[in-house]
Amino acid sequence: MSYTTFSRKHNNQMQEPMFFGQTVNVSRYDQQKYPIFEKLIEKQLSFFWRPEEVDVSKDRLDFQALPEHEKHIFLSNLKYQTLLDSVQGRSPNVALLPIVSIPELETWIETWAFSETIHSRSYTHIIRNVTQSPELIFDDIVSNDKISERADAVTTYYDDLINSVSLYNLYGEGKHEINGNTVVVNLFELKKKLYLAMMSVNILEAIRFYVSFACSFAFAEREVMEGNAKIIKLIARDEALHLSGTQHILNIMQEGKDDPEMAIVAAQCQDEAIAMFVEAAEQEKEWAEYLFKDGSMIGLNKHILCQYVEYITNARMTAIGLPAQFENNSNPIPWINSWLVSDNVQVAPQEAEISSYLVGQIDSQVDASDFGDFDL
Amino acid sequence: MSEKMPASITLAATGQCIEFKAGDQCALQCLETKKIPVSYQCREGYCGACRATLIAGNVHYNEEPLAFVREGEILLCCCKPNGAITINI
Numbered sequence: 001m002s003y004t005t006f007s008r009k010h011n012n013q014m015q016e017p018m019f020f021g022q023t024v025n026v027s028r029y030d031q032q033k034y035p036i037f038e039k040l041i042e043k044q045l046s047f048f049w050r051p052e053e054v055d056v057s058k059d060r061l062d063f064q065a066l067p068e069h070e071k072h073i074f075l076s077n078l079k080y081q082t083l084l085d086s087v088q089g090r091s092p093n094v095a096l097l098p099i100v101s102i103p104e105l106e107t108w109i110e111t112w113a114f115s116e117t118i119h120s121r122s123y124t125h126i127i128r129n130v131t132q133s134p135e136l137i138f139d140d141i142v143s144n145d146k147i148s149e150r151a152d153a154v155t156t157y158y159d160d161l162i163n164s165v166s167l168y169n170l171y172g173e174g175k176h177e178i179n180g181n182t183v184v185v186n187l188f189e190l191k192k193k194l195y196l197a198m199m200s201v202n203i204l205e206a207i208r209f210y211v212s213f214a215c216s217f218a219f220a221e222r223e224v225m226e227g228n229a230k231i232i233k234l235i236a237r238d239e240a241l242h243l244s245g246t247q248h249i250l251n252i253m254q255e256g257k258d259d260p261e262m263a264i265v266a267a268q269c270q271d272e273a274i275a276m277f278v279e280a281a282e283q284e285k286e287w288a289e290y291l292f293k294d295g296s297m298i299g300l301n302k303h304i305l306c307q308y309v310e311y312i313t314n315a316r317m318t319a320i321g322l323p324a325q326f327e328n329n330s331n332p333i334p335w336i337n338s339w340l341v342s343d344n345v346q347v348a349p350q351e352a353e354i355s356s357y358l359v360g361q362i363d364s365q366v367d368a369s370d371f372g373d374f375d376l
Numbered sequence: 377m378s379e380k381m382p383a384s385i386t387l388a389a390t391g392q393c394i395e396f397k398a399g400d401q402c403a404l405q406c407l408e409t410k411k412i413p414v415s416y417q418c419r420e421g422y423c424g425a426c427r428a429t430l431i432a433g434n435v436h437y438n439e440e441p442l443a444f445v446r447e448g449e450i451l452l453c454c455c456k457p458n459g460a461i462t463i464n465i
Binding site: 036039040043237240241243244247248251315318319321330331334337340341342 | 413415416417418419420422423424425427440442443444446
């Protein structure tokens with residue numbers, strides 16, 4: 001078998017599983033197996049924003065006045081965010097588009113990845129503003145050991161899936177001799193890789209990102225680096241939507257109605273998934289240690305950030321049906337909520353960002369009973 | 377509008393019963409007026425932070441939530457109780 005971008009074979013897209021069915025041919029949305037993905041697309045489109053809309057000029061002065069250890073916290077956090085969005089801007093497309101088999105999910109993946117590219121562009125907008133040599137910051141993302149450990153953690157599962165899927169699409173299932181090596185391609189194993197990759201994405205968006213958001217907002221709570229925080233607020237709004245998307249995918253997989261094999265995969269991978277969450281939480285705690293190695297900042301220190309890691313990990317695990325692994329169930333930084341509220345993103349109603357303004361406000365459904373009291 | 381049972385939210389953990397007033401926009405807001413700590417984020421039904429377990433009664437949604445909601449779960453930020461409900465937060 002080989003991959004085709006437009007299969008000539010007629011199929012009923014309503015009967016295809018989310019992944020590993022017949023690849024999508026016609027992008028049609030008149031019928032939808034999972035309307036939720038269409039709703040997520042609409043919401044994401046209504047959230048559209050551009051980094052240039054946010055004035056970050058005051059941040060330059062703020063940044064210069066920060067003590068050295070806070071500059072380290074700010075820049076390291078920004079580097080981490082840049083890494084995460086570099087990965088997310090491409091990986092959902094590269095990993096998932098070749099195997100997705102329903103159109104609304106395919107388009108959701110593309111919409112999702114596109115919004116991550118806006119995030120990447122906004123980091124450049126921020127970095128250009130705070131420093132005259134952005135290249136030093138960007139280069140360090142690749143060479144800094146601490147950041148590169150993070151990169152390993154967020155890309156391993158993606159890369160494993162991508163490499164295996166390319167073999168599957170080229171050669172199909174079976175035992176293959178490739179460059180003298182024997183490679184076994186097995187669809188069930190591929191589904192496991194997909195499930196774990198999806199878990200890893202969920203961890204990235206639901207935990208890792210939020211740890212970084214906490215740092216960005218902690219500066220703005222003190223009324224410094226507020227332009228940056230406004231941008232991060234827009235990013236956080238998008239991320240909440242993305243993680244809702246991955247939570248839906250994971251939950252649909254676990255239910256097994258979509259693809260019965262996927263439910264078996266989910267059950268078999270349960271322990272590994274739990275271990276992945278716990279490991280990610282530990283990695284984020286180590287990262288907190290690195291951030292605050294030269295000193296804390298008002299409102300946030302290593303200890304508080306670690307508590308937040310545990311709190312958010314518990315919440316994200318229960319959201320996808322996994323048992324919580326930490327004792328701590330209360331949010332140590334409740335002030336973060338006001339930064340994460342969608343309503344607080346300042347917009348005028350006539351602007352495109354208010355999603356409720358875009359969806360039809362008129363109830364267009366009419367049935368016979370509506371004419372009950374109507375006389376001529 | 378037909379006559380309805382007065383709406384209220386009972387917290388299973390403490391037994392506290394809170395009246396849901398006509399002016400309350402959603403269950404979350406109702407709990408907040410009584411200073412009950414509830415986690416929330418987006419307040420628009422897509423992040424899922426305010427997920428709670430519905431033990432008794434039923435709710436209706438102002439707008440269909442985008443976050444994943446299992447059977448027996450509700451999102452406090454976008455629902456109103458239909459009559460008396462009991463929840464676990």
